[in-house]
Amino acid sequence: MEKEKVVINEVLKVEDLRTYFYSYAKEAFIRSVDSVSFSIRKGEVLGIVGESGCGKSITAQSVMGLITDGPGIISGSILLTHNGKAINLLEGLSDYVSVKTKRKAILEITKDVAGWLKRSEILIKGIRGKVISMIFQNPKSALNPFITVGDQIAESIMLHSSISAKKEAIDAAAKWLERVQIDSPSMRLYDYPFGLSGGMCQRVMIAMALSSEPALLIADEPTTGLDVTIQTKIIELLKQLKEELNLTILLITHDMSVIMQLADRIAVMYGGRIVEYGLKREIMDSNSFIRHPYTIALLNSQPTVEEIKMKERLRAIKGDVPDTITLYRGCRFYERCDLKNDRVKKKCKEAEPEMIEIGTGHYMRCYLAEG
Amino acid sequence: MRTRYVQRGAEVSEFSQIPIWRRANKKDLIQIGFGLIVVLFVLSSYIAAVLHLLPYDPLGINLKEMMQSPDYKHILGTDFMGRDILSRIIVGSQAYFMPGLLSIIIALFFGTMAGLVSGYNGGRTDSIISYILDLIDSIPKMVIILLAIAFFRPGIYFIMLIVGITNIPTVASLIKSKVIFLKKRNFIEAAKALGLKTRDIIFKHILWYNCKAIVIIQATLGMAEVILIETSLSYLGFGVQEPEPSWGNMVAAGKDYFFRGDFFLSTAPAVAILISILGFYLLGDGLNNLLEWRRRR
Numbered sequence: 001m002e003k004e005k006v007v008i009n010e011v012l013k014v015e016d017l018r019t020y021f022y023s024y025a026k027e028a029f030i031r032s033v034d035s036v037s038f039s040i041r042k043g044e045v046l047g048i049v050g051e052s053g054c055g056k057s058i059t060a061q062s063v064m065g066l067i068t069d070g071p072g073i074i075s076g077s078i079l080l081t082h083n084g085k086a087i088n089l090l091e092g093l094s095d096y097v098s099v100k101t102k103r104k105a106i107l108e109i110t111k112d113v114a115g116w117l118k119r120s121e122i123l124i125k126g127i128r129g130k131v132i133s134m135i136f137q138n139p140k141s142a143l144n145p146f147i148t149v150g151d152q153i154a155e156s157i158m159l160h161s162s163i164s165a166k167k168e169a170i171d172a173a174a175k176w177l178e179r180v181q182i183d184s185p186s187m188r189l190y191d192y193p194f195g196l197s198g199g200m201c202q203r204v205m206i207a208m209a210l211s212s213e214p215a216l217l218i219a220d221e222p223t224t225g226l227d228v229t230i231q232t233k234i235i236e237l238l239k240q241l242k243e244e245l246n247l248t249i250l251l252i253t254h255d256m257s258v259i260m261q262l263a264d265r266i267a268v269m270y271g272g273r274i275v276e277y278g279l280k281r282e283i284m285d286s287n288s289f290i291r292h293p294y295t296i297a298l299l300n301s302q303p304t305v306e307e308i309k310m311k312e313r314l315r316a317i318k319g320d321v322p323d324t325i326t327l328y329r330g331c332r333f334y335e336r337c338d339l340k341n342d343r344v345k346k347k348c349k350e351a352e353p354e355m356i357e358i359g360t361g362h363y364m365r366c367y368l369a370e371g
Numbered sequence: 372m373r374t375r376y377v378q379r380g381a382e383v384s385e386f387s388q389i390p391i392w393r394r395a396n397k398k399d400l401i402q403i404g405f406g407l408i409v410v411l412f413v414l415s416s417y418i419a420a421v422l423h424l425l426p427y428d429p430l431g432i433n434l435k436e437m438m439q440s441p442d443y444k445h446i447l448g449t450d451f452m453g454r455d456i457l458s459r460i461i462v463g464s465q466a467y468f469m470p471g472l473l474s475i476i477i478a479l480f481f482g483t484m485a486g487l488v489s490g491y492n493g494g495r496t497d498s499i500i501s502y503i504l505d506l507i508d509s510i511p512k513m514v515i516i517l518l519a520i521a522f523f524r525p526g527i528y529f530i531m532l533i534v535g536i537t538n539i540p541t542v543a544s545l546i547k548s549k550v551i552f553l554k555k556r557n558f559i560e561a562a563k564a565l566g567l568k569t570r571d572i573i574f575k576h577i578l579w580y581n582c583k584a585i586v587i588i589q590a591t592l593g594m595a596e597v598i599l600i601e602t603s604l605s606y607l608g609f610g611v612q613e614p615e616p617s618w619g620n621m622v623a624a625g626k627d628y629f630f631r632g633d634f635f636l637s638t639a640p641a642v643a644i645l646i647s648i649l650g651f652y653l654l655g656d657g658l659n660n661l662l663e664w665r666r667r668r
């Protein structure tokens with residue numbers, strides 16, 4: 001701890017996280033998350049944004065320890081600082097995985113699944129749900145359809161706090177329902193999830209996640225599957241709760257407008273890698289002309305009100321997300337990049353650009369940024 | 372008219388949003404009502420036997436009234452020893468009920484445990500448990516039972532214990548498929564993310580809240596099967612022994628007189644078998660319509 005200069009405020013520090021799944025059919029690794037590093041400070045919202053299939057959710061699941069089966073490798077370090085203690089959530093896990101290789105081709109990977117799971121469970125015990133909690137997309141299917149909302153929140157409260165009496169837990173649940181702005185909470189307690197709308201279910205999920213007063217809240221596409229008006233309300237709610245409770249949020253979404261409204265810091269992911277990372281005001285500032293081509297493309301694909309009025313076509317990014325099995329020599333975004341010019345083309349094809357700092361705390365993986 | 376069932380995938384079925392008592396239609400109620408009458412009949416036979424409310428002593432031989440046709444004195448007539456058939460049918464229902472319960476409890480308990488463990492854990496645990504269950508399932512039930520009888524000359528309770536063991540694979544595979552279906556659902560993942568213990572997830576969220584319907588239905592269907600096995604064994608002479616009445620041995624005892632015109636001796640217990648099996652099946656079917664997540668057309 002002496003050597004590493006740990007910033008006191010950092011709640012979560014992920015370094016060089018690699019989550020690979022092994023595909024027997026293709027006899028290669030699917031590099032879902034490839035050398036990802038980021039950190040979240042206390043009271044900050046980090047938004048991870050990118051297309052589907054670029055590894056956002058896998059990153060979140062790796063942090064939560066929810067990736068449990070299948071052969072593959074999770075390596076790197078996930079450093080969680082809680083109450084002044086730093087815990088590495090991946091410590092010793094790689095001991096249970098052995099990879100046999102023969103001239104670069106992988107012969108066999110053996111994962112002592114039982115040992116691995118046991119170790120993973122020990123590491124995450126008392127952290128999952130208590131220090132880090134998570135809200136999911138499609139809230140209606142994330143609640144058990146046969147248990148009343150009140151019982152489900154009470155279960156979480158009884159598990160993570162000193163309250164052990166059911167009645168007190170139900171009272172606490174009612175308070176949390178009020179906090180997430182559900183009308184007449186004492187009556188809603190006895191409703192089943194199917195009796196609530198999607199937005200209400202998401203509010204219940206948020207109440208459940210926050211009832212343990214976590215140090216970090218992971219919101220995995222919290223607005224997916226909801227109506228647009230309700231999306232706005234949920235974002236408003238998260239914003240308000242963040243102010244009230246000084247929440248630290250890892251926000252995962254593909255929706256730029258959600259990021260714009262909530263995030264303080266943004267990590268743009270593409271093909272399992274972070275291509276741009278920095279404060280929102282740096283990246284979204286209209287004056288700053290240096291941005292990653294992918295970020296620009298993402299921002300451009302959001303139609304403005306005028307464009308909708310003029311009935312213009314949506315500007316989609318051409319092409320598809322590259323598969324994460326093939327090892328690319330050059331930049332992963334090269335094929336779809338609109339901004340490549342003759343100056344950098346050769347470099348782009350030959351080697352993948354490194355992360356370079358272009359402003360204070362603003363990193364980018366692009367040759368265009370080099371003077 | 373046939374009802375078609377469609378299993379819904381990821382979303383909570385609209386059907387499950389309606390409270391149970393409002394989901395029931397006339398057909399379900401008739402089925403369940405009929406089943407419940409059969410159950411009540413069996414239960415009341417115990418009370419009748421204990422309180423001496425039977426019309427006649429089921430074991431009492433009366434040689435003066437042999438082979439009587441049904442009349443006002445003996446509603447279903449008498450058999451070749453002058454014993455009242457109605458009384459014997461009432462008491463005969465006891466031959467399968469308690470042993471049957473034992474067999475069902477064994478099948479449900481071990482089947483549920485095996486299904487939960489193999490479905491939730493998967494991998495090697497699943498392979499081993501499935502292998503053992505397939506082994507049990509691969510031998511015909513009757514063969515196992517007859518072999519056990521040949522070796523041990525056991526009582527009816529021991530036979531039903533074996534029947535229970537042979538029923539474990541059916542229950543286990545049902546529960547296992549349901550667990551595998553539930554395991555991938557979002558709310559189980561969410562429960563994991565909340566930090567719930569695996570034990571709580573398996574027993575509370577999966578078994579208690581989502582599988583209890585299957586267990587109840589399987590119990591009623593199992594009872595119907597048990598009746599069939601018990602009566603066929605008794606018919607063959609391996610089950611309940613004379614003079615204790617059982618529907619199976621009553622049919623067997625009456626078969627010699629069947630073509631002489633005294634068909635009531637065999638037919639009355641046979642109809643009782645038919646009605647009670649039908650009753651338990653309909654009870655199971657009705658409960659299935661009510662409790663399971665299915666949508667009907």
